[in-house]
Amino acid sequence: MFSRILVANRGEIALRIIRACREVGAETVAVYSEADRNALYHHFADESICIGPGDPSESYLSIPRIISAAEIADVDAIHPGYGFLAENSHFAEICRSCKIEFIGPNAETMKLLGDKVAARSLAKKAGVPVFPGSDGPIKSDEEAIEIAERVGYPVGIKASGGGGGRGIRVAHNKVSLVNGLTVASTEAEIAFGNSSLYIEKWIEGGARHVEVQVIADHHGHAIHLGERDCSLQRRRQKLLEESPSPSIDDGLRRRLCDAAIRIAKAANYTNAGTVEFIVDKDGNFYFIEVNCRIQVEHPVTEMVTGIDLVQQQLKVATGDKLEFSQRDIHPQGVAIECRINAEDPRNFFKPSPGRITKYCAPGGPGVRVDSHVYAGYAVPPNYDSMISKVIVHRRTRDEAINCMRRALSEYVIEGVSTTIPLFLSVFGHSAYLSGSVDTGFIEETYS
Ligand code: ADP
Ligand code: ADP
Numbered sequence: 090m091f092s093r094i095l096v097a098n099r100g101e102i103a104l105r106i107i108r109a110c111r112e113v114g115a116e117t118v119a120v121y122s123e124a125d126r127n128a129l130y131h132h133f134a135d136e137s138i139c140i141g142p143g144d145p146s147e148s149y150l151s152i153p154r155i156i157s158a159a160e161i162a163d164v165d166a167i168h169p170g171y172g173f174l175a176e177n178s179h180f181a182e183i184c185r186s187c188k189i190e191f192i193g194p195n196a197e198t199m200k201l202l203g204d205k206v207a208a209r210s211l212a213k214k215a216g217v218p219v220f221p222g223s224d225g226p227i228k229s230d231e232e233a234i235e236i237a238e239r240v241g242y243p244v245g246i247k248a249s250g251g252g253g254g255r256g257i258r259v260a261h262n263k264v265s266l267v268n269g270l271t272v273a274s275t276e277a278e279i280a281f282g283n284s285s286l287y288i289e290k291w292i293e294g295g296a297r298h299v300e301v302q303v304i305a306d307h308h309g310h311a312i313h314l315g316e317r318d319c320s321l322q323r324r325r326q327k328l329l330e331e332s333p334s335p336s337i338d339d340g341l342r343r344r345l346c347d348a349a350i351r352i353a354k355a356a357n358y359t360n361a362g363t364v365e366f367i368v369d370k371d372g373n374f375y376f377i378e379v380n381c382r383i384q385v386e387h388p389v390t391e392m393v394t395g396i397d398l399v400q401q402q403l404k405v406a407t408g409d410k411l412e413f414s415q416r417d418i419h420p421q422g423v424a425i426e427c428r429i430n431a432e433d434p435r436n437f438f439k440p441s442p443g444r445i446t447k448y449c450a451p452g453g454p455g456v457r458v459d460s461h462v463y464a465g466y467a468v469p470p471n472y473d474s475m476i477s478k479v480i481v482h483r484r485t486r487d488e489a490i491n492c493m494r495r496a497l498s499e500y501v502i503e504g505v506s507t508t509i510p511l512f513l514s515v516f517g518h519s520a521y522l523s524g525s526v527d528t529g530f531i532e533e534t535y536s
């Protein structure tokens with residue numbers, strides 16, 4: 090095991106990683122920005138280093154600052170968490186040249202899969218269905234129009250380097266396609282430093298997001314840990330995730346998991362990763378992307394499989410063999426996660442940063458809360474608005490929903506608005522209760 094690990098992140102995931110390190114006996118080094126001075130997570134680490142101002146480009150996204158902290162603290166590995174530098178292959182390469190282990194896949198695999206156009210071709214070659222669309226980056230408006238007419242409108246315009254639900258536009262006709270391409274390439278250049286775009290058939294109604302967790306070691310073993318259903322989204326960002334998916338049968342589950350493993354093997358994948366698919370209302374599935382990192386919703390898989398994914402990431406990165414084979418994986422029961430964001434669902438989900446005046450987290454049987462906040466903590470305006478994740482694990486889906494209702498109604502967070510009332514409303518909705526919401530449900534129901 091590594092002796093000292095730097096956690097290149099903030100918030101709940103920084104705390105989650107520090108906890109895993111402590112359990113496997115590795116020392117931890119936390120980094121924080123000036124905007125995170127009041128955060129508690131860095132007090133759980135053995136050492137903590139302020140790496141710069143609140144603006145992410147001068148702290149959590151600054152490779153020189155993170156690497157300097159790692160050298161000063163003399164660590165042997167860096168865990169990037171999710172977001173920030175987690176999917177930056179250049180960062181992984183620099184870690185390698187500094188002889189610091191980057192806890193994730195190798196830089197080449199990250200580079201390949203981080204390019205969503207290249208990932209699409211890899212999936213196709215591995216015999217996994219992808220949406221009909223462009224085979225490479227779009228070179229001209231004429232080419233895009235020709236493809237859109239061939240596959241039929243609507244089409245999604247996506248950034249090759251996109252992520253986090255950003256950089257996607259839907260075009261319903263030629264005019265919106267041409268306009269969309271111009272705006273999207275400028276946006277993609279600014280957001281991802283890469284203006285390259287591709288298009289694919291867009292499913293308008295009945296689309297479900299189902300993804301498969303994989304983990305692979307450096308000894309040729311790649312296994313899956315089942316799927317998560319993340320169809321409850323707002324603006325293509327996940328709000329709630331559950332496992333198993335209530336909308337697929339065992340046959341489809343097997344095909345999705347096999348497809349994910351084929352992609353992981355074709356990409357020479359190591360460490361934890363997620364292969365994402367869209368399932369249509371007829372049960373056809375299409376690969377959309379691979380996320381080369383730990384996912385926000387990983388606890389859902391941890392609850393049903395009993396496997397600590399972050400500890401496994403650390404072990405695999407040190408060169409250990411996976412401790413289990415596919416035959417050992419038997420997911421039990423149902424887990425659901427709600428992302429609690431400091432946002433006002435009654436006011437167009439406007440971010441609601443500020444001081445938390447009163448705080449009391451839920452507990453009791455079946456409830457897990459992953460959060461870094463406390464009473465008196467000021468949620469900074471600089472970052473993602475997620476302040477907590479509530480995860481429940483029960484024998485059946487009905488029991489899990491009842492448990493989540495109970496947990497959310499116990500949860501006291503005062504001073505900032507949160508998405509809790511939205512979830513309580515969703516749990517009263519027959520579409521959610523019957524397991525049939527699609528990715529457009531929130532927009533259709535709450536706007
Ligand atoms: P998950 O399934 O793990 O939630 P998301 O795509 O929602 O995956 O991303 C997790 C976090 O990483 C979010 O905070 C999101 O804003 C951020 N993120 C993901 N990809 C990018 C990217 N390319 N650029 C900036 N932020 C990203
Ligand atoms: P990101 O990298 O931003 O996570 P994804 O390609 O994973 O982008 O897509 C994000 C979300 O957009 C999906 O979860 C789904 O809701 C929607 N989506 C993506 N592709 C399609 C498609 N072809 N048809 C319908 N919805 C899609």
Ligand code: MG
Pocket residue numbers: 253254365378
């Ligand atoms: Mg995605």
